[in-house]
Amino acid sequence: MSEPRSAPTVGQVVLGRRLQDLRERAGLKREEAAKLLRVAPATIRRMETAEVTLKIPYVQVLLRAYGIAEAEAEAFVELTEEANKPGWWQRFHDILPDWFSMYVSLEGAAALLRAYEPHFVPGLLQTEDYARSVMRAGAVGQARPDDIERHVALRMERQSLLTRPDAPRFWVIMDETVLRRPVGDSPEIMREQIDRLLETSALPNVTLQIAEFSSGHHPGTYGPFVIFRFAVPELPDMVYSEYLTGAVYLDARPEVATHLEVMDRMAAQAATAPRTKEILRDVRKEL
Amino acid sequence: MTGHDAIDTSRPHPARVYDWLLGGKDNYPVDEQMARQLLALDSRAPEMARVNRAFMHRATRWLGMTGGVRQYLDIGTGIPTEPNLHQIAQQVAPDSRIVYTDNDPIVLRHAEALLRSTPEGVTEYVQADAREPGAIIEAAGKTLDLDRPVALSLIALLHFVSDDDGAHELVRALLAPLAPGSYLVLSHVTGDFDPDTSERARELYKQRGLTLVPRTRDEFAAFFEGLDLVGPGVSLATDWRPELGEVVPLSGDGPIPGYAGVARKP
Numbered sequence: 001m002s003e004p005r006s007a008p009t010v011g012q013v014v015l016g017r018r019l020q021d022l023r024e025r026a027g028l029k030r031e032e033a034a035k036l037l038r039v040a041p042a043t044i045r046r047m048e049t050a051e052v053t054l055k056i057p058y059v060q061v062l063l064r065a066y067g068i069a070e071a072e073a074e075a076f077v078e079l080t081e082e083a084n085k086p087g088w089w090q091r092f093h094d095i096l097p098d099w100f101s102m103y104v105s106l107e108g109a110a111a112l113l114r115a116y117e118p119h120f121v122p123g124l125l126q127t128e129d130y131a132r133s134v135m136r137a138g139a140v141g142q143a144r145p146d147d148i149e150r151h152v153a154l155r156m157e158r159q160s161l162l163t164r165p166d167a168p169r170f171w172v173i174m175d176e177t178v179l180r181r182p183v184g185d186s187p188e189i190m191r192e193q194i195d196r197l198l199e200t201s202a203l204p205n206v207t208l209q210i211a212e213f214s215s216g217h218h219p220g221t222y223g224p225f226v227i228f229r230f231a232v233p234e235l236p237d238m239v240y241s242e243y244l245t246g247a248v249y250l251d252a253r254p255e256v257a258t259h260l261e262v263m264d265r266m267a268a269q270a271a272t273a274p275r276t277k278e279i280l281r282d283v284r285k286e287l
Numbered sequence: 288m289t290g291h292d293a294i295d296t297s298r299p300h301p302a303r304v305y306d307w308l309l310g311g312k313d314n315y316p317v318d319e320q321m322a323r324q325l326l327a328l329d330s331r332a333p334e335m336a337r338v339n340r341a342f343m344h345r346a347t348r349w350l351g352m353t354g355g356v357r358q359y360l361d362i363g364t365g366i367p368t369e370p371n372l373h374q375i376a377q378q379v380a381p382d383s384r385i386v387y388t389d390n391d392p393i394v395l396r397h398a399e400a401l402l403r404s405t406p407e408g409v410t411e412y413v414q415a416d417a418r419e420p421g422a423i424i425e426a427a428g429k430t431l432d433l434d435r436p437v438a439l440s441l442i443a444l445l446h447f448v449s450d451d452d453g454a455h456e457l458v459r460a461l462l463a464p465l466a467p468g469s470y471l472v473l474s475h476v477t478g479d480f481d482p483d484t485s486e487r488a489r490e491l492y493k494q495r496g497l498t499l500v501p502r503t504r505d506e507f508a509a510f511f512e513g514l515d516l517v518g519p520g521v522s523l524a525t526d527w528r529p530e531l532g533e534v535v536p537l538s539g540d541g542p543i544p545g546y547a548g549v550a551r552k553p
Contacts, residue, residue: 171400207400229312237312257315261296264313268294268392272412273399 008050008102010109011083014235015076016050019062023048026066036065054080092154095147099247103226103240104154106249108161110168112229114263116220118175120183121193123155124162125172125200130193131155133184162203171207173220173266179210179283187287194284201277209270210279218269219262227259294392298495301447302365302394308336313366313397324491329484335543337535339474340368342524342547343442345531346472347372349517349549350438351379354470358437359385360427362417362461363444366394367401372440373410381407386427390416417444418452420460428464436468443545445510446476449500458510467552470517473510474524474547476501481544507546514550521548 008016023033023044034041037058046052059080063073089096089104096104107113107124115122120134135148162170182190201208211218226240239250239259250256271279299321303314307322310333314322325332350356357380361372364387376383387402387410389395395414404410411430415423424433431437439461448454462471478485478501485501492499508521519527524547525535537543 169401204403209396233310254316260313261315264393264396265294265296267396267400272396 008053009083009087009105010230010235011079012050012054014230014232015054015080015083016048017235018076019054019059020048022063022066022068028066033062033065036061053084056080088157089154092150095150095154097246102249103247104158106228106238106240107158107168109230110228111231112169112171114171114173114227114229115224116173116226116263116266117224118177118221119181119224121174121178121197122172124159124170125197125206126155126159127189127192127196128152128156129189130183130196133189137183162200162206167203167205169205169207171209171267173209173211173263173270175211176213179280191284191287194280194287198277198280198284201273201280207273208276208280209267209273210276211266211270212279215269215271218266220266225259225263227256227263296393298497300391300394301497302363302389302391305336305443306366306368308333309340309368311366311368321491321495325488328487328491329481331537331539331543334535334537335476335545338524338537338543339443339545341533341535342474342527342545343372343440343472344370344375344533345528346440346547346549347375347438348379348531349528350470350472351376351383354436354438354517354551356436356438356470357383358431358435359383359440360388360423360431360437360461361385361440361442362388362423363441363447364389364394364398366397371402373402373404373408377405377408381405384409384411384431386411386413386430388413388415388417388423388427390414417441417448417457420457424461424464433464434466436470437465438470438472439465440472442472442474443476445473446500446502447498449498452498454500455510462514462552465552469552471511471514471550471552472548473507474545475507477503477507477544477546479503479544480542485544501544502546504546508548511548511550514552516548516550521546523547 030041030044033044037043043052047054047058056077059077060073063076068076087105087108089101121130123131126134131152132148135151161167179194183193184190197208200206224242228238228240236251236253237256237260239256241248241250250259296315297317299318303318304322304325307314307319322332359372359376373383373385376385385404385408387398389398392414395412399412402410409430413423413426415426417423441458445454445458448457458471462469476499489499489501504521511521523542524545525543527547
């Protein structure tokens with residue numbers, strides 16, 4: 001049986017996939033692997049898809065059966081122990097739904113993030129006041145002021161990602177709507193937010209593009225999504241796609257390819273990064 | 288050319304096929320399918336891509352170190368793969384200025400997002416078709432000082448341009464406005480060693496509405512007419528100054544069917 005647990009970390013997802021590779025290379029079926037552990041075949045599947053936490057004794061038995069050399073098996077076990085440790089964001093578990101905990105984990109592990117944002121400045125680029133205003137406006141049902149402050153704190157902590165030593169590349173396409181629909185109850189909030197955008201787009205790892213109204217309709221109008229790419233080549237790109245009460249994560253090749261193409265087409269159609277800076281400066285003046 | 292009119296993702300794109308062969312993820316199923324067919328034709332297709340890439344690295348290193356070049360005009364940039372041209376050039380001289388050019392807006396946006404210059408140098412991105420050399424030179428002139436030497440590179444590009452489409456005129460038109468002491472850097476696929484496979488590859492491209500023109504050694508050498516080839520002259524890409532960089536481990540026998548050369552404009 002699987003035990004209840006929080007969302008898997010990227011490390012766990014990687015190791016699960018790797019475990020599947022090793023089993024397939026050893027020519028074993030899930031049923032055969034399951035017999036070794038005296039568990040149901042579904043448990044092997046859950047281990048491989050990171051739906052359950054990998055237990056070290058299980059991993060050791062499997063690696064031996066898959067004919068993995070001592071040293072490599074030891075390294076695998078070490079990585080498993082590392083991946084099973086909770087991430088820093090667990091401190092926010094009270095406000096963090098599982099589907100978003102996974103997001104924060106992916107964000108921290110990705111080497112490249114490509115985001116399409118039709119409505120808001122992405123969380124990683126928001127000022128504190130902007131974040132607070134967005135959350136107040138968007139909070140329905142669970143709008144406890146304390147929670148909102150916790151969400152703002154979490155968001156601000158996530159932002160250190162962009163300036164850490166091994167910072168990922170962050171490539172964002174924002175719809176012009178984001179600049180035109182004012183957020184917050186004073187124009188100062190938008191002005192500061194645009195200043196922040198100008199500041200962050202100067203970072204060598206950040207690219208910002210605005211999809212202008214004048215560039216016409218584009219294929220991304222269904223809603224926001226993010227494509228994560230990892231430094232581990234075996235790990236496929238992963239797509240995060242949001243809806244009102246949750247999100248889906250996709251890593252099947254055809255789905256990822258479609259999102260990649262839509263993102264690419266939008267990138268080709270949207271204003272270039274240098275032009276985007278001009279647009280931001282112009283909008284800033286009008287505020 | 289204005290933006291999205293030029294995007295066609297229904298057909299494989301050479302840059303994305305190349306990306307797949309190099310193990311990249313910026314390609315679509317239509318590109319992967321094409322790449323797998325090339326692979327079925329010649330299992331060394333990924334090695335050809337890596338060999339070509341490695342030649343670009345070594346040539347750029349030579350240009351920066353020995354040639355003293357600080358300005359680069361790269362035509363047909365393709366999808367970024369580390370290390371990229373500017374990274375090598377700016378390793379040698381951080382103030383190097385690079386203009387990247389591609390006709391595909393998707394490819395170019397990738398370059399723009401991911402190829403960032405050192406603070407001392409410059410990287411600039413120009414969307415233009417290689418068949419419009421005037422437009423390329425005009426745009427490049429905004430970033431490069433055309434009164435000083437420029438290294439013009441057309442890496443794995445000319446085999447997509449037929450003679451009828453003006454491959455030779457193109458090279459001449461791009462070189463003409465460049466200062467004496469400029470360099471031309473080329474790499475190119477050939478059918479000299481396995482004409483049969485080369486012909487089948489050409490057919491594969493043709494079925495998808497793409498042009499592939501493998502050239503003989505002499506046909507390739509003709510692109511350097513009037514220029515001074517630097518050592519070792521026109522050679523297999525693998526044989527071009529191997530001492531300057533990484534050696535791609537090769538499988539199978541026989542040469543990797545690609546020529547390369549670097550020449551100086553007197």
